[in-house]
Amino acid sequence: ILTSGLLLRSSVHSPSSRRLSVSAGPMELKEVxxxxxxxxxxxxxxxxxxxxxxxxxxxxxxxxTVLLTNDLTDAVMEEAEVLSCDLIVSYHPPLFRPIKRLAQKDWKQRLAIRAVEAGMAVFSPHTSWDSMKGGVNDWLVGGLGETP
Structure with a gap:
């Protein structure tokens, strides 16, 4: 699917994520x-x-290279590292509550540390994608079928 110069294609490594490659050449993070x-x-x-x-x-x-996923997990992060992704778009925000420290004991903090160490950006659209016209909420309502 070609959208605004970005090409979306299935990822080989994880069925829960999609690989998004820039087809018109590299873009700056702020442009993406x-x-x-x-x-x-x-x-x-x-x-x-x-x-x-x-x-x-x-x-x-x-x-x-952008990896599009529903949830950022250890397996998705491993895939992103193998693919040398520059940006992970995780529908659900992997960081939600305030963080007081970055430590290895918490899995979400470990993912954030790995992203920082790899120089990967992480973006989460969550409820903005739900609320947009044609977004997740419209898709869910469409699944209910027509009402009499």
Missing amino acids: LQVLEQLAPLSLAESWDNVGLLVEPSKPRPIK
């Missing part, structure tokens, strides 16, 4: 974020939600 926010403005998200850029690399690098 602009495209994502044009598709579903973050202002559509619920006030309680944690959406947007959750992990920002300290050194800018061109975004060539």
Whole structure:
């Protein structure tokens, strides 16, 4: 599927994720974020939600490969590392509650540490994708069928 210069194709390594490759050449992170926010403005998200850029690399690098997933798990992070992804788009925010420290004892914190160490950005759209026209909520309602 070609959308705003981004090509979506199935990933070989994980059925729960999709690999998104930039077809028109590398883009800067801020350009990719602009495209994502044009598709579903973050202002559509619920006030309680944690959406947007959750992990920002300290050194800018061109975004060539994006991994799209429902949930960022250890297996998805391993896939992202193998593919040398530049950006992970995780529908559900892997970081939700305030974090007081980054330690290896918590699996979500471990994922954040791995993303930082690999220089990968992490973005979560969650309820902004739910609320957009044609988004997740519309898709779910469509599954109910027509009412008499």
